[in-house]
Amino acid sequence: MTTGPETTTRPPMDAPALVTHADLVADRRRARRRSKRARGGLVTFLSFLFSLALIAVIGAALLFVWGQRQFEGPGPLQQEATYLVPKGGGLDTIAAGLARKGIVSDPRIFELGVRYEKAGSELKAGEYAFAPGASMRSVMETLRSGNSILHSVTIPEGWTVQQIYARLAGDETLVGDMPATAPEGTLLPETYKFTRGMSRAELVAQMTAAQSKLVSEIWAGRQSDLPVKDIGQFVTLASIVEKETGVDAERPHVASVFVNRLRQGMRLQSDPTIIYGIWGGAGKPAGEPIRQSHIAGETPYNTYVIRGLPPGPIANPGRAALEAVAHPLDTRDLYFVADGTGGHAFAATLSEHNTNVRKYREIERRNGTAQAAEPTGTGASLE
Template sequence: MPVTDSSQNGGSQNNGTPFGRDADANGQKGPIIPKSPTEALRPEKVPEPPRRSRKARSQLVIFLNFVMTMIVFVMVAAVATFFYVMNSFQEPGPLQTNTNFTVREGAGLAEIANSLERNGIVSDARIFRYVTQTYKRDARRDSLKAGEYEIKAGASMKEIMELLQSGKSILYAVSLPEGLTVKQMFARLAADPNLVGDLPAELPPEGSLRPDTYKFSRGTTRAEIVSQMIASQQRLVEQIWEKRDPDLPIQTIEEFVTLASIVEKETGQADERAHVASVFINRLNKGMRLQSDPTIIYGLFGGDGKPSDRPIYRSDIRKETPYNTYVIRGLPPGPIANPGRAALEAVAHPWKTDDLYFVADGTGGHAFAQTLEQHNANVRRWREIEAERRETPEATLDEAPEVDPDAANN
């Protein structure tokens, strides 16, 4: 059988290689190409996943761009809003003239902010409320305090907030001078329009209220002022009583206040009080009646005081009352007024004199005497002054003496 050349008849050949054939493009195995040792050790490539289409990539980019744009917009809007709010909070307000603004006790921030806007003090209640609320979260800052405040024209919200936080409200004052009785002091407190609330139903003891000028903010109650007066007088009396002269003929702190109230009513001149006190101390030491005219008035009219158009008659001097020191010996049963510091100090540290008498000298003061003869001469001079005043057409009833000169400490 003739031998056929495989290279010519399409038979199998290995091109000089022993490894057979690789598949060709039609699925037929072609010749196997040997790999070098380096290529054999190199890892084969992992097939790449199918790529997204260009359309899908475009939608994702658009979404991300939208999100970023919104984030930037929100941040810009937030910054702009913050600067607007803070600028509004710190810029001058709409108030044209100074005005008073009252924060009631227990008022909340929303109520205060709305009231400020309603009264034309701030331009936007929400800005005031939100920013103030932010400040209030700071533990170092105080909340808004009740009271009445004077707000200046053009005040910014920040200035208003700081003012209401400070509690520096408008202060009013009620003056209660020395020598008034408890009833008279209560009448002044009741008439003050800036105080609120009722007075205590029960009057405190005579002499227990401290005469002074009391400052308070709107909304303060009358009972609060009374409590301050009682506490202040108690401290004052105890301090002065502890440092009194050791040889006083006074046994108790109640007697001390009683004598001070008599000295208070006898003279309105500060430099005379210790001199007047010495006269009463000398009389107590000698067992003499004090013969003080203000005790007659208190015995007749009590805490209401003598009517201004009523003189003291001889019959009043002889009338027996627990307070009339022309009738009783020693001190009356209690004070006849509320003494101040000067009168208390005068009784605690009286002058060292031998005087036993005094009478008005026509100048607002008194003439003092050691003997009855000297005193009677002083009384005669006072009568002459009184007669001259009554003859003067310009003289008024208030300028005429209230006490019969015959009864003046003799």
């Protein structure tokens, strides 16, 4: 029996391959190995990051400790030094300036230390002194305290505005130009304290405000029957009293003479008004006597010519002169003249006054000063 060629039956080409249990087990093993490798790489990466963070924390801590020691430790200053903190200066500007002066060793550490202490907005303008070896912390605390170096300028009582401005213009601890000339009598004579760098205009404003406050207070408590019309005349009379005597105890007595003369309609006949009318705020030149031509000179301030008070103050009166005019001594005196001892001799009559003038001129002759000075007081230049 003859058979045909052997025929092999094959599955279709697109039929899925049979997956055995062994294959599934192998796949699971391979997946576990891949997962383990991935987890291992992540752990390694995370460990690296942690190590970096740890190193950074340790480094920052060491840096903080080092910076703190620098901030707290002795500074580089070898001898006492000063530094002027400008108004409106920022922390970076202050730190750089301190470093330039050799007061702090590193401006960045100082700035960071101040910021860490939250003191950046508490540093005050002014001039400060620092001891040798001052730490950055002590420098910061000094600037926070506001205890800056104070300079002073003394304005004597009876100075004119021109004289006061000349002194302020020549003071090198002040800055800026002089302001417009203040009216005579509006600046309070006293000692003013200020920090280096204060402007001249600021100080003049302070002097003006102080005088205005003082005059207003004394005017409000004045004797009610004074022969002055307003606060301006009050200051004018006080300026004349101020120029007539430098003896505190005498001022109320001098004021009483001028008050009595005003009440009786007499001319005040005050030598300082002659001087102001001729030479103004500059004052009489040294060695220049008051001449008869000066006495007769028609200026608005010459109280030997005009009746009543001059048109304004002839100087800046202080508290004592203002108080003296507000509360003059109760006397009948109408005259006074220098007595040769720094004070004055007072008189109620012209005869008594002339006697006092002769006594003074005799003292001048004995001392050899007759050409160097004139007696001062009411009618002193006329005998």
